[in-house]
Amino acid sequence: MSNGHILIIDDDVDICTLLKRFLERKDFSVTTAFNGKDGVNKALEGQVDLVLTDFRLPDLDGIEIIRGIKSQKAALPIIVITGYSDVNQAVKSIQEGAREYVTKPIYPEEILNQIQNALKGKLAPTSDKIAAPKKQKQPAPTNKKQQSSRPTMAEGDFLKGSSSKSQNIQNLIELVAPTDMTVVVIGESGTGKEIVARMIHEASNRNEAPFVAVDCGALTKNLAASELFGHVKGSFTGAVNDKKGHFESANGGTLFLDEIGNLSYENQVNLLRVLQERVIRKVGSEKDIPIDVRIIVATNEDLKTAMRSGKFREDIYYRINEFKITLPALKDNLDDLEEFISFFIDKANAELDKNIKGVEYSVMRALKKYPWPGNIRELKNVMKRAVLLSQSNYIKDQVLPEEITEPSTEELIADDDSLDLKDVVANAEIKAIKRALNKTNNNKSKCAAVLGIDRKTLYNKMNAYGLLD
Numbered sequence: 001m002s003n004g005h006i007l008i009i010d011d012d013v014d015i016c017t018l019l020k021r022f023l024e025r026k027d028f029s030v031t032t033a034f035n036g037k038d039g040v041n042k043a044l045e046g047q048v049d050l051v052l053t054d055f056r057l058p059d060l061d062g063i064e065i066i067r068g069i070k071s072q073k074a075a076l077p078i079i080v081i082t083g084y085s086d087v088n089q090a091v092k093s094i095q096e097g098a099r100e101y102v103t104k105p106i107y108p109e110e111i112l113n114q115i116q117n118a119l120k121g122k123l124a125p126t127s128d129k130i131a132a133p134k135k136q137k138q139p140a141p142t143n144k145k146q147q148s149s150r151p152t153m154a155e156g157d158f159l160k161g162s163s164s165k166s167q168n169i170q171n172l173i174e175l176v177a178p179t180d181m182t183v184v185v186i187g188e189s190g191t192g193k194e195i196v197a198r199m200i201h202e203a204s205n206r207n208e209a210p211f212v213a214v215d216c217g218a219l220t221k222n223l224a225a226s227e228l229f230g231h232v233k234g235s236f237t238g239a240v241n242d243k244k245g246h247f248e249s250a251n252g253g254t255l256f257l258d259e260i261g262n263l264s265y266e267n268q269v270n271l272l273r274v275l276q277e278r279v280i281r282k283v284g285s286e287k288d289i290p291i292d293v294r295i296i297v298a299t300n301e302d303l304k305t306a307m308r309s310g311k312f313r314e315d316i317y318y319r320i321n322e323f324k325i326t327l328p329a330l331k332d333n334l335d336d337l338e339e340f341i342s343f344f345i346d347k348a349n350a351e352l353d354k355n356i357k358g359v360e361y362s363v364m365r366a367l368k369k370y371p372w373p374g375n376i377r378e379l380k381n382v383m384k385r386a387v388l389l390s391q392s393n394y395i396k397d398q399v400l401p402e403e404i405t406e407p408s409t410e411e412l413i414a415d416d417d418s419l420d421l422k423d424v425v426a427n428a429e430i431k432a433i434k435r436a437l438n439k440t441n442n443n444k445s446k447c448a449a450v451l452g453i454d455r456k457t458l459y460n461k462m463n464a465y466g467l468l469d
Helices: 013-025 036-045 062-070 087-096 108-120 164-176 193-202 224-229 265-277 303-308 314-320 334-352 361-369 375-389 421-439 444-451 455-464
Strands: 005-009 029-033 050-054 078-082 100-103 183-186 211-215 254-258 279-281 288-290 294-299 323-326 358-360
Touching: 005 013, 005 036, 013 029, 013 108, 013 164, 029 036, 036 050, 036 062, 050 062, 050 108, 062 078, 062 087, 078 108, 087 100, 100 108, 164 193, 164 323, 164 334, 183 193, 193 211, 193 254, 193 294, 224 265, 224 279, 265 279, 265 314, 303 314, 334 358, 334 361, 334 375, 358 361, 421 444, 421 455, 444 455
Parallel strands: 005 029, 005 050, 050 078, 078 100, 183 294, 183 323, 211 254, 254 294
Antiparallel strands: 279 288
């Protein structure tokens, strides 16, 4: 039995498809329209219980859509969705009869909560839904949403940026999620590889089954087989009971193998057998156990290079490399930075029982200039700390780490816009050295190898740029 009939009006086919699939999984029947006139006609002519509409469509805007529907169906609830956070639009939409006004990026659980409230005839919390930041001298606007309906746990981590790069990643996730293809997620540390894996799982047909994440770098060579495949009692010293491995725990669902390049050669062989035959054998057992697991792997290194050097098996590489998603470093995706900042402020507010509205303009400038070597994970930690330390409604420079507000000398060699060749080269070398140090956990020999220079040259450059401790 359907929970209700929802009409979605949006010219973005991906948004329509995403919401349609999600709502149909929640037992709603869904109709879509890709322009305003068609949407109004479907709302007036069909048995519709609620309308979700984009504000800006090729032929009509949100106000025209609301008026067109309300002129004949005054009681039909309408929720406006838009990528433009405009307080005047929000106020006018509510005045014209909209039930709710929600800004993108879309959080399906948040939309579901609003739909359920509307269909039950209950008023959702409205104290913050169209609130603008208070007019102060310096605050930068942030994409503020209803804190009370922010999804929690896994849903709350599913931050979808609106830049072209983020939208492309989301499209790839939606494309591959319904399949059982093995996915390789590539990106620097802190770019959100596990989050992408969880998003794929949640959008797949396996979303009711377990999602199990395994850090391959934390698996010791001797115990990796036991952790992955399990063991039987007495199979080795300390095996006092039978143990279920990660593959068995994820049966029917998704197994995420983070930093797969860290698996030992022997365990790569064991993994290949599982990938090919879809059976596991516990340590100490002679019995094969069939498993049905969708595998997603992640790496921050080039597996082709590891394969050529003999560290990673060629047969496994070609077996797992069915579909690839590459995540950009945060410094290469600054179009989404303000959305990310707003998102993490909201999360920190909820966790710390605070009510920070946004950041000052000087803070935003500093955050945009910072290279973010720790990527999104670092941004999350910085914003949480800033929210905790803030004593006013807006985050100020004083609560940011010194490396952001007071760049070291080598970072100030030249302005980013300088065309002086010496400055350009110096800044490029500094950034490359810092990234290599971060990637190799400050191991100077490995750092030199990554940069393609000898250790002595590395030390000379680090000394020249003030990078030595």
